[in-house]
Amino acid sequence: MEKTLETNHLWKTLRFFSLMVTDRAPQVWEAKRENSSLDLFRRGLFVAVVVGLILWFVYAELHQNYPFNWRIILKYRYDFWVGFLMTLKISIVALVFSLILGVMIGIGRVSRRIIFGDLAFGYVEGIRNIPLLVIVLLVYFGFGSVFPMSRFFAGVLALTVFQAAYVAEIIRAGIQSVGKGQIWAARSLGLSSGTTMRHIILPQVLRRITPALAGQFIYLVQGSSLCSVISLTELTLTARRILTITYASMESYITLTFLYFVVCAVLSLCTKLIERRLVTE
Amino acid sequence: MIQVEKINKYYGDFQVLRDFSLVVGIGEVIVVIGASGSGKSTLLRCINGLERLRSGEIFVDGVKVNDPKTDINRLRSKIGMVFQDFNLFPHMTVLKNITFAPVKVKALSQAEAGRIAHSLLAKVGIPEKWDAYPAALSGGQKQRVAIARALAMQPKAMLFDEPTSALDPEMIKEVLDVMINLAREEMTMVVVSHEMGFARKVADRIVFIDEGRLVEEAPTEVFFENPKHDRTKRFLDQIL
Amino acid sequence: MSAAHSLVEFFSQMVTAQKGESWEPEGKVSWVDVIRRLTAVGIITAGILILLYVKARLHYTFHWTVLVSFKQAYWMGFLMTMKLSVVTLFCSIIVGGIIGLASVSRRICLRDLATAYVEGIRNIPLLVIVLLMYFGVGTLLHLPRFPAAVVALTAFESTFFAEIIRGGIESIKTGQIWAGRSLGLSSGMTMRHIILPQAVRRVVPALAGQFVNLVKDSSLASVISLVELTLIARQIMTATFAAFESYIAIAAFYFSVCFTLSLLTKILERKIPVE
Numbered sequence: 001m002e003k004t005l006e007t008n009h010l011w012k013t014l015r016f017f018s019l020m021v022t023d024r025a026p027q028v029w030e031a032k033r034e035n036s037s038l039d040l041f042r043r044g045l046f047v048a049v050v051v052g053l054i055l056w057f058v059y060a061e062l063h064q065n066y067p068f069n070w071r072i073i074l075k076y077r078y079d080f081w082v083g084f085l086m087t088l089k090i091s092i093v094a095l096v097f098s099l100i101l102g103v104m105i106g107i108g109r110v111s112r113r114i115i116f117g118d119l120a121f122g123y124v125e126g127i128r129n130i131p132l133l134v135i136v137l138l139v140y141f142g143f144g145s146v147f148p149m150s151r152f153f154a155g156v157l158a159l160t161v162f163q164a165a166y167v168a169e170i171i172r173a174g175i176q177s178v179g180k181g182q183i184w185a186a187r188s189l190g191l192s193s194g195t196t197m198r199h200i201i202l203p204q205v206l207r208r209i210t211p212a213l214a215g216q217f218i219y220l221v222q223g224s225s226l227c228s229v230i231s232l233t234e235l236t237l238t239a240r241r242i243l244t245i246t247y248a249s250m251e252s253y254i255t256l257t258f259l260y261f262v263v264c265a266v267l268s269l270c271t272k273l274i275e276r277r278l279v280t281e
Numbered sequence: 282m283i284q285v286e287k288i289n290k291y292y293g294d295f296q297v298l299r300d301f302s303l304v305v306g307i308g309e310v311i312v313v314i315g316a317s318g319s320g321k322s323t324l325l326r327c328i329n330g331l332e333r334l335r336s337g338e339i340f341v342d343g344v345k346v347n348d349p350k351t352d353i354n355r356l357r358s359k360i361g362m363v364f365q366d367f368n369l370f371p372h373m374t375v376l377k378n379i380t381f382a383p384v385k386v387k388a389l390s391q392a393e394a395g396r397i398a399h400s401l402l403a404k405v406g407i408p409e410k411w412d413a414y415p416a417a418l419s420g421g422q423k424q425r426v427a428i429a430r431a432l433a434m435q436p437k438a439m440l441f442d443e444p445t446s447a448l449d450p451e452m453i454k455e456v457l458d459v460m461i462n463l464a465r466e467e468m469t470m471v472v473v474s475h476e477m478g479f480a481r482k483v484a485d486r487i488v489f490i491d492e493g494r495l496v497e498e499a500p501t502e503v504f505f506e507n508p509k510h511d512r513t514k515r516f517l518d519q520i521l
Numbered sequence: 522m523s524a525a526h527s528l529v530e531f532f533s534q535m536v537t538a539q540k541g542e543s544w545e546p547e548g549k550v551s552w553v554d555v556i557r558r559l560t561a562v563g564i565i566t567a568g569i570l571i572l573l574y575v576k577a578r579l580h581y582t583f584h585w586t587v588l589v590s591f592k593q594a595y596w597m598g599f600l601m602t603m604k605l606s607v608v609t610l611f612c613s614i615i616v617g618g619i620i621g622l623a624s625v626s627r628r629i630c631l632r633d634l635a636t637a638y639v640e641g642i643r644n645i646p647l648l649v650i651v652l653l654m655y656f657g658v659g660t661l662l663h664l665p666r667f668p669a670a671v672v673a674l675t676a677f678e679s680t681f682f683a684e685i686i687r688g689g690i691e692s693i694k695t696g697q698i699w700a701g702r703s704l705g706l707s708s709g710m711t712m713r714h715i716i717l718p719q720a721v722r723r724v725v726p727a728l729a730g731q732f733v734n735l736v737k738d739s740s741l742a743s744v745i746s747l748v749e750l751t752l753i754a755r756q757i758m759t760a761t762f763a764a765f766e767s768y769i770a771i772a773a774f775y776f777s778v779c780f781t782l783s784l785l786t787k788i789l790e791r792k793i794p795v796e
Contacts, residue, residue, distance in 0.1 A: 046630055047637045065661055118562045129779035130772050131737035134751060138772055141764040146577040222646035229744060236648060243656075253657040257645055264644035329703055358705030368700035372718045381714070382704035427700075434704060 062250065072248045073255050083238030084259065090152070090227060090234060091220040094159035098220070099213070101160060102167025107197075109172045120168065127165035133226050135162050140230040155227035163220060170212045174205040207278060214271040218264050225260070235259060282307045282438055282469045283328060288337030290323055290493075297323050299493040301337070305438070308467040312480040312501075315490035316516065321473040322365075324490070325440045328471065329360045342437055358386050361431030365443040367423040369415040369430070375402070376411040379430045387434065394433070401429040405459050421452030428459055438469040445476060477521060481505065489513050531557075532564065587763040588770050591753075598753030599774060605670060605749060606736045612675040613735070614728070617682025624687045627708075639680045647677045647741055655745040670742040678738065681731050689724035690716060729786040733779045740775070750774060 062068075073080075108120035127135070139161075140154035149157070178201050228237035236256060243252040283305040290298040297320045305311050315321050326332040328339055330346045330353050339346040344356050370378050379401065380394035389397075402408045405425040415423055424444055431439060441460065445453040457479050464470060464483035474480065480487060480501065487504040489497045489512075497504070497513045508514045577583075588595070624635035642650070654673035655666065664672070693716050701711035743752035754771040758764040 043629060043633050047633045050634060051637055051641070062658075062661055114558060115561055115565075118558050119565065122562050122566065125780065125783075126776065129733075129737075129776045129783065131740040131751070131775055133740045133743070134754075134768065134772050134775060137751070137755070138765075138768040141758060142768040143765065145762075145764045146581045218644075225646040225648045226741075228648070236646070236652070240652070249660065250657050253649070253653045257649055257653055260646055260649055261641070261644045265640070268640070268644065326699070331699055331702060354702075354705045354707050356705075357703055360703070362699070362703040364696055364700065366694075366696055368694070368696040370697065370700070370715055370719075372722065382706055385710055385714070386705040430704070 106171025621686030
């Protein structure tokens with residue numbers, strides 16, 4: 001009796017997976033359908049199982065040559081927490097300042113005064129063509145040797161300067177996407193250019209760019225990992241310090257990867273939720 | 282030739298065709314008219330299997346279209362389709378547009394396909410444009426190339442989805458002339474169009490669709506002189 | 522006196538110049554305008570830099586000759602950066618292409634797996650991926666530096682290429698697929714001969730843009746001591762303590778390379794006819 005139950009289960013799971021593998025949308029152009037939540041669950045389950053199998057296989061392979069010692073990570077969980085808080089701190093502070101700077105540059109970019117547009121363009125192009133790592137190093141070791149500054153300050157400054165360029169572009173694109181029609185309508189009613197910008201354009205722009213700006217926060221969290229090269233004790237450096245003490249390199253890095261993944265995935269989900277809220281309004 | 286039997290088509294929850302049935306005989310020219318959104322284009326795409334049915338059946342030349350076991354590619358090479366926005370392949374010359382499918386699907390040699398292409402281009406009136414790219418052609422020329430491309434497969438039936446709706450008025454005539462010639466050559470045609478003059482000249486039957494349902498179907502003269510249903514009368518009043 | 526006067530006038534004119542409707546993208550500008558505006562920006566930037574430089578000189582002695590004496594090292598670093606970038610580009614396009622094709626497949630499970638790959642890797646900072654690859658997986662498999670860097674960078678960049686290719690394929694009008702299929706072409710033939718040629722042509726500028734990002738991201742290989750441009754700068758810094766000069770030099774290097782590539786991309790964009 002027991003045997004047949006087991007084989008029954010096996011059959012059911014095999015059938016489930018063969019169904020999942022052969023499941024096809026009817027035609028390519030019909031592929032985008034809204035799926036029921038049961039569908040999504042099945043698909044999620046399938047992906048989870050495949051990814052899980054791959055990871056498990058890799059882990060088993062590694063485990064043969066390397067004794068995993070997870071208890072060490074547990075021992076240092078306080079340090080991980082502190083590092084995580086520092087990462088958050090850097091990201092939030094940098095976000096605030098880069099938004100302020102970025103908005104100023106973005107508006108400058110579309111300004112009527114040609115000189116502002118050109119200077120803003122120069123700034124954006126200049127920053128965007130230099131890697132973030134180089135900016136971080138330049139600010140801390142370079143400018144830092146001329147105008148001494150703390151590690152935190154250097155990290156935040158580098159991130160701010162870098163992100164501001166991207167924020168400026170988002171804002172510029174947002175302003176230009178509102179469209180000439182709105183401006184024509186406002187100006188032909190007699191509104192001045194400043195009033196038009198403040199009351200007509202910017203409110204619409206803010207609604208459009210919120211998802212993009214949320215995405216910037218995720219970039220900042222990832223960018224903060226680069227502050228580890230200037231010995232700022234955020235998450236990545238914490239992991240590296242721990243592994244130099246304990247020699248538990250794989251465990252450290254896997255934990256690090258996992259932590260970043262969870263944080264960024266949660267932020268991405270929030271971004272998508274915000275996007276959906278804004279679209280349905 | 283074409284038998285549509287009680288088909289129902291949905292886009293999600295929205296029903297686009299309701300219990301629609303139609304029979305098209307060999308050599309017949311059917312013109313389908315109706316308001317926008319009434320399901321005319323969807324009907325054509327169902328006939329050559331580009332759209333799937335919720336229920337009902339369609340047979341073309343005896344082959345069941347919506348049967349998953351049918352070799353749909355072979356069936357489609359027997360039906361030609363012409364689209365409202367031409368859908369020429371922009372990265373190929375006119376000649377390649379026309380010869381591509383015959384070479385790939387029917388395994389004709391490049392030379393033979395080329396011969397057929399040139400003769401078709403002459404037939405639609407633009408033999409000199411064979412090495413041009415679609416971007417260089419006018420709307421009317423593009424549509425004539427599209428017709429030649431469909432004819433190159435030597436189909437048994439042709440489907441036209443509002444072939445002249447995207448054209449400027451002065452180019453409509455050149456395309457309609459090609460279609461009239463085709464009709465005179467006894468090609469089986471199902472045409473969705475608003476061109477009533479064309480319909481009166483060559484159509485054997487007119488079909489009126491409203492909200493996915495076949496409202497009225499009659500031989501051309503009878504249809505225009507004596508429309509039976511109120512909705513038909515109102516629609517004709519609007520467009521004539 | 523009048524020369525100075527006209528200079529001041531020129532400058533004030535540049536500062537106050539305005540254009541018509543600001544929020545529209547600019548139209549074509551004449552060469553004269555470009556030169557005049559470049560001069561204005563140049564003067565202002567130079568002014569700011571000179572001010573900073575003068576103030577900085579009070580605290581710090583600049584040793585610009587350092588750059589000249591390490592010419593060879595900079596050149597080697599630059600070559601390695603380019604080598605890394607090109608190899609990664611090649612690998613990422615292949616991997617990204619496969620993932621991109623999978624994400625438009627009719628098989629729903631393929632699409633989901635492709636999404637899982639892209640989302641999974643994109644939620645991890647590149648630095649962490651590089652570290653994981655070299656110090657983590659690398660020590661177990663004894664991966665040397667260059668391959669480890671290539672694998673890590675490929676994994677990360679391929680997600681972007683996958684998205685670009687997917688976007689290109691999805692941007693082709695459905696009518697093209699209908700036209701191909703209604704002629705009797707099979708699904709595979711339609712993709713190969715009709716959709717992909719058009720899609721690839723469309724995304725070439727985006728691919729080039731991503732290459733620029735790739736060059737920038739290659740700087741992260743320095744953390745695993747791969748001898749590319751950024752690492753050279755750090756080594757020079759530790760050797761000579763001329764941190765500022767060293768890093769400014771590589772910033773300028775990266776800027777020139779990336780800016781040139783961006784310019785080439787824009788020219789490429791113009792050459793490809795938009796359909």
